[in-house]
Amino acid sequence: MKAPWFMFKFLCGVRFVRTLLALVGLALLFLGLASLGPAPSPSSASVLPLPGSSQFSPPVVSVSGGLYFKAWMYARGTGGVMYLRCLVFDSYVDGAWSRAAGDSFAVGAGVVTVGSPASFGGEVNLSAPLMGGCVPVATPSVDGLVLGSVRVVAPGASLAASKEGLFVVATGGSVGRAASYYGPGAPQPPPSGVYLEVPPGLAPVLKSIAANVTAGCADAACKVAKIKEFLSHFRYDGTMDSLWPSVPPGVDPVLWFLQEGRRGVCIHFASAFVLLARSAGVPARLVVGYVSDGPVPGDWALTAFSPHAWAEYYVEGVGWVGVEATPPGSAPQSLPVVPLRPEAVQPPPPGPSLPQLAAPQVPEVPWPVVAVAAAAVGALAYFSAGRRAATVGVGEEFLVEGPRGFPVYVGRRRVGRAPVAVVFHRPGLYVVRAGPLVYLVRVVDYRRVAGALFVKLLRRLGLPATTTPRELAAARPELRELALAFERALFGPAVSKGDVEALRRAL
Incomplete structure (x- = not known):
């Protein structure tokens, strides 16, 4: 009986198991590469259900988290600063914006049109959709903008556009180049009551501030001008030492911005404008997108775009009017625009006749092969024991893959069953235990x-x-x-x- 037990201990030895796991991992890597198809993007239909589904909604944007995801894109415009409209939010709860109002959608393969566009807005070359699958829609200068019809041409993608022209998303395919057009559109009907909603817990303070700021105003234009002038005395704070203000726990970030901090970035200024306008009886909503760091020329050029938030308010008989709530001079400083060599990009003329990008055909690996390989890896992981070390960064996911089904503990706190992703928010040394496996995880900021x-x-x-x-x-x-x-x-x-x-x- 000793020989079989000795062989079992040998087979379960740490070095042998690790070597065998490495060999199996290489085999799985080969199988994975053989079956690799187009990488699913955030805009794939598996992530964003097709329009008309009750599950379809833009992501939630946190005011406390700020916005700073700079993107470099090849773009061409009209020689001025280009605003790229992504998503529109109308519901503010507990420091976060979401989309509450329902929309109907126009769906198109490569081209979607809302209304009757008349003017060229600009176009960009994209490696992937941005901000939750949005397709950036170029708009004219925000101040004085009357939101009207929109037309987007994105070869190789299935698009869904809000029939109100609020935003455009990709529901499938690959977005290579998106060309945007916009038009004045027809005056829209009065908006729903959601655009006047203010959280009950904030309403008394916000209405008191709005009443003082807009005293003597009889129309929306006057109230908007007074609120903009009021916010111009706040400080834009986007320096290296303070990416965005640190809001105390349990305090609403917009209320803290107005009463205590009096400093913030664009998301704070735009959010405060929307809530103050609503408190003054003016329907308003939040827009999140990108703005170029400098003028975008008429020829293709590599341009830096910074994430940005602005606001829109409703004018009776006119429609939605865009407004820049962030004080002048607080926008990102202009960076040099790098001209693109003519031979590098030869964009086809915009229009619905743009060629569609065909998805590559790839072979599929039979599922029994994948299942057997996964079972082998799971069995080896189950019988392997010892300690393993790993180093991750703050906010990064540490994936505890196995042994599958075993409870996973970080210290004494149970976080779920393997496989599970653990995120550490503070630097330090953590002990993660999953059945017979123990991980020593070093977290670095x-x-x-x-x-x-x-x-x-x-x-x-x-x-x-x-x-x-x-x-x-x-x-x-x-x-x-x-x-x-x-x-x-x-x-x-x-x-x-x-x-x-x-x-x-x-x-």
Whole structure:
């Protein structure tokens, strides 16, 4: 009986199991590559149900989280700053905006039209849809904009456009180039009551502020002008040391912005404008999209677009009018526009006759092969034991894959059953246990490390510690690419160990 037991211990040894797992992993990787089709994008029909489904809705936008997901796109416009409209929100609850009002949709393969567009708005080359599957819709300058009809041409994509022209999303296919047109449209009927709703807990304070700010006004235009002038005295705060204000827990971010902080970024200014306008009896709503960091020329050029939030209010007999609630001079500083070589992009003329992009045909791996391989990996993981070390960043997911079905604990707190993704919000050393497996997870705040590297660079250059990456790019043009890399690391949606190591090598 000793020989079989010895063989069992040998087969379950840590080194042997790890080697065998590596071999099985390589086999699975080969099978995965063989069966790899087009990567599902956020706009695929499996994520965003087709229009008409009760499940279809834009994502929720948090006011406390701010907006900073810069995008670089090839674009051409009319020589001015280009606004790219993405999503519209009407319901504000507990510091977050969502879409409550129902919409009907116009669906088209590559082309959707709402109303009768008349003017060219601009076009962009996209690697993927942005902000929850939206297809950016170019609009004219926000102040004075009367929302009308919209036409979007996006070759290779199935599109759904709100019949009110609120937003356009991709429900399938690949969005390669999106060309936008807009028109004056017809005056729209009065909006629903949701555009006047204010959270009950905030209503007394907001109505008191709105009454003082708009005193003596008899129409919407006067109230809007007074609210804009009131917000112009607040401070735009989007520096390196404060991406967006830190709102105390349990406090509404808009209320804190108006009463305590009196500083914020575009999402705070636009949200405050909408709620104050509603409190003054003016229907209003929030728009989230992108704005170019500088003028977009008539020829194709690589242009930086920053996420932006603005507002719209309703005028009787006219319709929805766009308004820039963020004070002048607070928009992103202009960066050099890099002309695109003529041979790099040859865009076809806009129109419904644009060619459709055919999805590549790929072979499929029989599901029994995948099932057997997965069962083998699960069995090996079940019988393997010992400790494993891992390093992740703050906010990154740490996937505990197995043993499947076992409860997973972080310290003494149970977080679910394997497989489960664990997200750590504070740096430190954590013990994660899943059945016989124990993980020692080291969590590092890579954004803080990147900030320390940036301060080190500023000291080396003799610049103030409050200098932002964009100010560094303006002061030292030869360091522009390095400054943009720091901007992405400090202000982007996520920063990894690889990003920090790349910055170290650059320094």
